[in-house]
Amino acid sequence: MFDISQEQRQYLTLILCDRTTNSQLEVVPERGGIITRWRVQGQEMLYLDEERFANPELSVRGGIPILFPICGNLPDNTYTYQGQQYTLKQHGFARDLPWEHEQVSAENKTFLKLHLSSNEKTKTVYPFDFHLAFSYVIQGNTLEIQQQYTNRSSQAMPFSFGFHPYFLTQDKTQLEFEIPAQKYQDQRSKEIHTFNGKFDFTKDEIDVAFKPLSGQFATVSDRSRKLKLTLEYDRVFSTLVFWTLKGKDFYCLEPWSASRNAINTGEDLTVLEPGATCSATVKISANFF
Template sequence: MFTIAVQQQQYKTYILSDETAGSQLEVVPERGGIITRWRIQGQEIFYLDTERFANPDLSVRGGNPILFPICGNIPDNTYTHNGQQYTLKQHGFARDLPWEVTDQVTQDKVSLTLVLNSNEQTRAVYPFDFQVLFTYELQGNTLEIRQQYKNLSSRSLPFSTGFHPYFLTVDKAGLEFEIPSQKYQDQITKEIHPFNGNFDFSRDEIDVAFKQLTSQSASVTDNSRKLKLTLDYSNKYPILVFWTLKGKDFYCLEPWSAPRNSLNTGENLTVLEPGSSYTASVRLTADFF
């Protein structure tokens, strides 16, 4: 049985349930269209910093924030388009703006569709007209996120997009990684390192990008939680970013369509012609063992 309930918490929260599987998803449209929680049989999949979430002046640290129209940051938070300079903060504005629910499905599956349309606020920092549609679909132990990006401008629309899922963990030493790449770039030092499946979790921060991906699937096995997470992504995502902080009970494995600063460099940047659209999908599967 599939259901959608609406609760008025600090924000209006949509709770999607696959009751047969004991799987639940919580979505908060007005707080960046974010998935805040995903539970399977009462076990939390995502980490959520509830204090930051409660403060609308802070970006959310937890759940699955949406990255658009950039991934990462750009130098001095500025870029130039048609000779004019604009300010765009890290990861863009989609994760901070309210989204609207446009569709709900509870027949044979449970899904929620949200939309973000360009407006005066977005055009002040990103001078384009667009529409972004996300469908969150929950079935069993699988969460699928289907996306559609539409260029409503009379000129080309440049962007990158991605996700920043925070996965809950209690013992990073018990994590095993299967990432389809043999090297990564340290985003702090810019150095390239070979990857043998391990990270040095004694470091204060790990922030690395895998660019030469050899498949559309990666997984992390958390032996302390007896949980294997599999991330499947369409070929629109040629980059995986891994990020974590020492002393925090999370790690992030993030599919990105382009690297940092692509709005300035053009590297892997998606450019949509006027009136055209672009689709992508990401699927997360959580298996307890």
């Protein structure tokens, strides 16, 4: 049995519940359409820095932020389109803007649908008319994010997209990874390393990108929580980024459609013709063992 309720906290919070499995999703449309909490069998799956979340001047560190129209950062935060230079900050603007929302009931499912459209402010940094429609669906132990990206411009629209989920963990040394890649690139040093299934969590920061990917799912087993998370993604997602900070109770495993700076290099960039729509799906499943 599904139901949706609303609570007016600092921001309007939408709460989607699956009563039969004790699963719950919380979404804050005003704060970038972000999923702030996901509970499975009453247990928290996501980390959220409440202090940063409460400050509208800061980007949210936690939940599942949305990345659009770029993933990662750009050199000097700039890109060039048709000879003109534009400024875009890290991960784009979708995670900072208010989204519209609606409740949908269909095929014995109840889910949240959120929308984001271009406006005069977005066009100063990204000169395209677009519409994004995301559906957040929970069924049992699985969260599904269905995405539609539509180009409403009269010219082809280049972009990349992805998610930045913050998964909760208390002991990173108890994490075991299965990632469909044999190597990764360190973001700071740019060095390529062979992946042996482990990370050195004594480092202050780990920020690496796995590419190319040989499969469409990755798993992380947290032995301290007896929890296995499976991340499944469409083929359009070319890159998985792993990021964490020492002393923080989270790790991020992020599906990106393209690497950093793709809007400048063109590598794996999605380019939509006028009037066209592309769709993508990301699923996260939580299983206790």
